[in-house]
Amino acid sequence: MPLFWTAGAYAQDEAAQNTPFGGEMAPGGAQEAQAPQVEAIKPPPLEDPIEAVDIKGNSRIETSTILSYMVVQPGDRFNQDLLDRSLKTLYATGLFHDVTLKRVGNVLEVHVVENPIVNRIVFEGNHAAKDEDLTKVISLRPRAVYSPQGISTDRQKILGVYAEKARYAATVTPQIIRLAHNRVDVIFHINEAQKTLIKKVTFVGNKSFSSAQLAGIVSSKETAWYRFFASSDQYNPERIKYDAELLHRFYLKNGFVDFQVKNATGELSPDRKSFYITYTMEEGPRYRLNKMSVQSSLRHVSADSMKKYISLFHGQWYDGSAIQHNATNMQELLQGKGYPFAMVHPEIARNPEKRTVNLLFDITEGPRMYVERIDINGNTITEDKVIRRQLPMAEGDPYTPLDRKYSKMILEDLGFFKTVSIDQTPGSAPDKVNISADVVEKPTGEFSLGGGYSTDAGVLGNLGLKQHNLLGTGIDAGFTGTAAYYEDQADISLTDPYFLNRNLVAGIDIFGMQNHYMTYQSYSEGRYGITLRMGYSYNNHLSQSWNYTLTDRQVDDTWSDSSYYVQDQSGWSLLSQLSTTLTYDTRDRRQQPHKGFVVRVGGDFAGIGGNERYLRGKVDAAYYIPLDSLMGNHDWTVSFRGGAGDIMNWGGGRSDIIDNFYLGGNSLRGFMDGGVGPRSYAIPARDGYPMHSQQDFLGGRFMYTASAQVDFPIPFASAMGIKGRYFVDMGGLDGLRVRRRYTSMKDWPKYTPVYDDTLTPVVSTGVGIAWKSPFGLVNIDLGVPLHKGTNDRTQLLRFGFGQQF
Numbered sequence: 007m008p009l010f011w012t013a014g015a016y017a018q019d020e021a022a023q024n025t026p027f028g029g030e031m032a033p034g035g036a037q038e039a040q041a042p043q044v045e046a047i048k049p050p051p052l053e054d055p056i057e058a059v060d061i062k063g064n065s066r067i068e069t070s071t072i073l074s075y076m077v078v079q080p081g082d083r084f085n086q087d088l089l090d091r092s093l094k095t096l097y098a099t100g101l102f103h104d105v106t107l108k109r110v111g112n113v114l115e116v117h118v119v120e121n122p123i124v125n126r127i128v129f130e131g132n133h134a135a136k137d138e139d140l141t142k143v144i145s146l147r148p149r150a151v152y153s154p155q156g157i158s159t160d161r162q163k164i165l166g167v168y169a170e171k172a173r174y175a176a177t178v179t180p181q182i183i184r185l186a187h188n189r190v191d192v193i194f195h196i197n198e199a200q201k202t203l204i205k206k207v208t209f210v211g212n213k214s215f216s217s218a219q220l221a222g223i224v225s226s227k228e229t230a231w232y233r234f235f236a237s238s239d240q241y242n243p244e245r246i247k248y249d250a251e252l253l254h255r256f257y258l259k260n261g262f263v264d265f266q267v268k269n270a271t272g273e274l275s276p277d278r279k280s281f282y283i284t285y286t287m288e289e290g291p292r293y294r295l296n297k298m299s300v301q302s303s304l305r306h307v308s309a310d311s312m313k314k315y316i317s318l319f320h321g322q323w324y325d326g327s328a329i330q331h332n333a334t335n336m337q338e339l340l341q342g343k344g345y346p347f348a349m350v351h352p353e354i355a356r357n358p359e360k361r362t363v364n365l366l367f368d369i370t371e372g373p374r375m376y377v378e379r380i381d382i383n384g385n386t387i388t389e390d391k392v393i394r395r396q397l398p399m400a401e402g403d404p405y406t407p408l409d410r411k412y413s414k415m416i417l418e419d420l421g422f423f424k425t426v427s428i429d430q431t432p433g434s435a436p437d438k439v440n441i442s443a444d445v446v447e448k449p450t451g452e453f454s455l456g457g458g459y460s461t462d463a464g465v466l467g468n469l470g471l472k473q474h475n476l477l478g479t480g481i482d483a484g485f486t487g488t489a490a491y492y493e494d495q496a497d498i499s500l501t502d503p504y505f506l507n508r509n510l511v512a513g514i515d516i517f518g519m520q521n522h523y524m525t526y527q528s529y530s531e532g533r534y535g536i537t538l539r540m541g542y543s544y545n546n547h548l549s550q551s552w553n554y555t556l557t558d559r560q561v562d563d564t565w566s567d568s569s570y571y572v573q574d575q576s577g578w579s580l581l582s583q584l585s586t587t588l589t590y591d592t593r594d595r596r597q598q599p600h601k602g603f604v605v606r607v608g609g610d611f612a613g614i615g616g617n618e619r620y621l622r623g624k625v626d627a628a629y630y631i632p633l634d635s636l637m638g639n640h641d642w643t644v645s646f647r648g649g650a651g652d653i654m655n656w657g658g659g660r661s662d663i664i665d666n667f668y669l670g671g672n673s674l675r676g677f678m679d680g681g682v683g684p685r686s687y688a689i690p691a692r693d694g695y696p697m698h699s700q701q702d703f704l705g706g707r708f709m710y711t712a713s714a715q716v717d718f719p720i721p722f723a724s725a726m727g728i729k730g731r732y733f734v735d736m737g738g739l740d741g742l743r744v745r746r747r748y749t750s751m752k753d754w755p756k757y758t759p760v761y762d763d764t765l766t767p768v769v770s771t772g773v774g775i776a777w778k779s780p781f782g783l784v785n786i787d788l789g790v791p792l793h794k795g796t797n798d799r800t801q802l803l804r805f806g807f808g809q810q811f
Contacts, residue, residue, distance in 0.1 A: 056078065066123070102118045124192055130196065376433075561576055570756045675787050683762060686760055773787075790802070
């Protein structure tokens with residue numbers, strides 16, 4: 007009679023061996039372990055040789071494939087261990103639903119029941135996750151072998167996708183539909199449930215700062231109705247870890263040297279609908295800075311000579327980030343003065359009794375390392391030279407850890423890559439290092455189509471086509487066009503940021519613009535021309551730019567009752583202008599700066615051909631002061647801005663008013679564009695001469711502006727990307743600059759007086775908001791004049807809105 011070995015019997019034998027009763031199920035169990043089925047007649051000896059292996063039941067899987075999985079082969083003996091291992095191996099392949107080994111004489115019969123083939127995979131009920139996103143994470147595929155274990159694993163992976171989307175209450179139910187020819191359809195029924203949001207954020211152990219203050223520091227927020235565009239109220243384990251680091255930085259910045267986050271946990275409610283976040287902390291005492299000193303072991307660099315570079319002061323609260331920033335500045339200063347391997351390490355010594363910290367800047371020479379080779383990897387589009395020219399070091403240069411840091415920052419700032427990593431490996435000698443820049447390209451083309459409204463242009467629509475890395479050369483090319491109620495313009499631009507492989511930015515703009523000033527001026531203006539641009543940097547802060555512009559201009563559509571100053575503008579003019587701007591910029595960032603200052607000095611020279619002749623000089627500056635230490639919040643900034651400009655004629659030019667300075671709008675909130683400064687007087691009809699009733703803005707020769715502004719967070723609105731501001735603006739404009747004057751009665755009948763030609767300051771104040779909305783940037787300012795000229799034109803509300811998609 008035959009002897010059987012089955013997968014089920016094998017598993018039961020395993021379970022029986024693992025029971026606490028050494029071979030039987032514990033009392034009360036569902037069943038007892040079954041031994042393999044054996045005929046009552048004594049079977050042939052197990053140790054007889056196997057004459058053949060007969061595979062039965064397979065339709066899809068080749069017999070040779072099944073034999074290759076088996077441990078036992080023809081010629082081997084009927085060895086219990088070999089047979090058990092063969093059975094286990096076949097079952098573990100996942101190809102078979104059932105496997106039975108049976109001895110018939112000296113032949114080993116292997117009966118298999120193949121697992122079905124997956125016909126198709128269907129997801130039902132999913133809206134927050136697309137089918138293609140779920141397909142990427144699961145291992146099951148059409149025409150693959152179905153197995154229950156694989157279905158269970160894929161179910162967990164789908165739940166993981168929904169956990170990343172803060173849907174922890176989601177459920178996934180697999181359904182198997184059996185088809186003909188041993189095929190199955192797999193359907194994942196998904197109940198996405200609602201997002202599992204953060205119900206409560208709790209702080210334990212905070213004594214010096216309120217829970218409300220700390221809630222403003224962490225990025226995880228309690229759910230609220232106004233956070234419909236934000237994701238900060240969605241639970242994310244990685245965000246919780248990040249919040250612990252934010253708390254640590256905040257306390258270190260405010261003098262708590264011994265601060266620790268003991269625990270940061272997120273607890274899911276029993277109904278799986280919300281999370282409760284708890285941060286447990288230990289503040290410790292608060293320290294002030296006491297003695298500050300410098301120690302130097304660097305040749306030709308004395309400690310006394312470096313003390314003047316300590317920007318901290320005695321008695322201030324300990325600030326870890328400020329100390330590290332000061333050390334980094336000192337290190338960069340030394341490296342720029344010919345000490346490439348200089349290292350500055352800040353060291354502190356606590357005095358818990360006095361709650362003070364002594365600070366020492368230790369200046370040493372680090373290990374001498376030189377760049378042996380630089381490898382660029384992953385740049386499938388961008389040329390090697392575009393990346394190499396951005397790096398702060400070349401092959402053979404000294405190498406410091408700061409080079410690695412700044413290399414990564416510089417390449418990321420290019421905007422050409424999804425990810426950038428800078429790695430170093432040992433070179434051919436102990437003092438040599440190989441640098442590897444690994445990048446992953448990203449699309450650098452941009453198509454934008456948008457619309458909106460601005461106070462200047464009215465309802466507008468825009469179209470843009472740009473390529474920021476043309477053919478991998480780093481050249482920026484693009485076209486932009488705007489059609490608005492009061493303004494139409496188009497611009498084609500090309501910019502090479504490394505012209506002639508040098509530190510030169512060169513570019514060209516071809517532009518056309520048509521302004522319809524009918525809301526506040528009584529003429530239209532068209533401009534068509536070309537601008538050639540070039541710029542270069544002297545160092546990290548100082549740069550200069552040069553522009554040459556040739557513009558064909560046409561002023562028309564003047565009204566019959568416009569002032570004679572405007573009527574004199576009618577017709578064609580050609581502007582040939584050379585301009586330069588020198589900029590010194592120490593701001594921490596160009597957009598929404600938080601600290602630092604910028605100063606610009608520029609000039610325009612018109613008269614290299616054309617029929618305009620003037621010299622125009624401009625200067626402006628801005629200074630930004632962070633209020634972090636005062637307000638305990640990074641969102642508070644005070645800024646001061648100021649500027650002045652003057653224009654003078656030479657060589658008998660046209661003196662067109664379209665080249666004058668204009669004050670108002672963005673330069674002086676609370677007033678209309680050009681609404682401050684010289685303006686023509688309305689003349690009624692008299693003695694048969696027509697009336698000139700327009701009060702036209704004429705601009706002026708000299709202008710100055712000053713502004714103070716406080717940017718601040720708005721409670722409950724910061725999570726939506728809304729920030730507030732309070733401002734005070736001031737300015738003045740005077741100096742009548744027109745082609746002909748009509749300000750004397752002897753000019754009758756064209757006598758047209760001008761008023762508000764004065765430098766008396768005009769002042770306004772107001773509040774505004776900036777909202778980074780999903781529909782674009784929205785700016786709204788409400789300005790109220792505090793002091794104005796008699797006929798200055800005011801504008802209470804000013805706003806702009808736009809979008810790209």
